Amino acid sequence: DAGVIQSPRHEVTEMGQEVTLRCKPISGHNSLFWYRQTMMRGLELLIYFNNNVPIDDSGMPEDRFSAKMPNASFSTLKIQPSEPRDSAVYFCASRPQGAVGNTIYFGEGSWLTVV
Amino acid sequence: AQRVTQPEKLLSVFKGAPVELKCNYSYSGSPELFWYVQYSRQRLQLLLRHISRESIKGFTADLNKGETSFHLKKPFAQEEDSAMYYCALSGQAAGNKLTFGGGTRVLVKP
Numbered sequence: 001d002a003g004v005i006q007s008p009r010h011e012v013t014e015m016g017q018e019v020t021l022r023c024k025p026i027s028g029h030n031s032l033f034w035y036r037q038t039m040m041r042g043l044e045l046l047i048y049f050n051n052n053v054p055i056d057d058s059g060m061p062e063d064r065f066s067a068k069m070p071n072a073s074f075s076t077l078k079i080q081p082s083e084p085r086d087s088a089v090y091f092c093a094s095r096p097q098g099a100v101g102n103t104i105y106f107g108e109g110s111w112l113t114v115v
Numbered sequence: 116a117q118r119v120t121q122p123e124k125l126l127s128v129f130k131g132a133p134v135e136l137k138c139n140y141s142y143s144g145s146p147e148l149f150w151y152v153q154y155s156r157q158r159l160q161l162l163l164r165h166i167s168r169e170s171i172k173g174f175t176a177d178l179n180k181g182e183t184s185f186h187l188k189k190p191f192a193q194e195e196d197s198a199m200y201y202c203a204l205s206g207q208a209a210g211n212k213l214t215f216g217g218g219t220r221v222l223v224k225p
Contacts, residue, residue: 043215
């Protein structure tokens, strides 16, 4: 398995532009997570899905952020309009269903710079 | 609410010295605890989890429910251990979402 696949790996965009980050979870995993990593705040959970349904989006910073999971193999995180403070690494992760101790598997991250 | 605290942002040790990374948690239920490691500019990788009671790369961690701690230890640090380490907690009471601590950067000096 190729693991969790994220795109783009790097993006530089101007303030005010729309940014769309994409994620393909590991096949068969039923939970998907979006995290944001910054020097100041560390790793923050933005939103997670179980069986394509958003379960907890309390970490989404504000209405400029939205996430969708139209099917089991694809999710997007959108920022519109983007601001310089959104500059961060955005990680997608997936997890198989069920038992205690199941780990989550991370993608390589999307490095976003908003100028 | 579940919370994970890693009190040290940076640990600097010499090669061959012991290293201990502290992790404390709060959780109203039976927790699942993990340590993840992130080498420079790479993805987070699972290092170990408490239910496995395993030793990976010489690291061990013991869950102490009385002290609500899950400290990570290695008796002899190596230069390749330099990385960012995150303690994480999950559990059914919180919908199985994984909450991370703030991370501890470990620097092993030659």
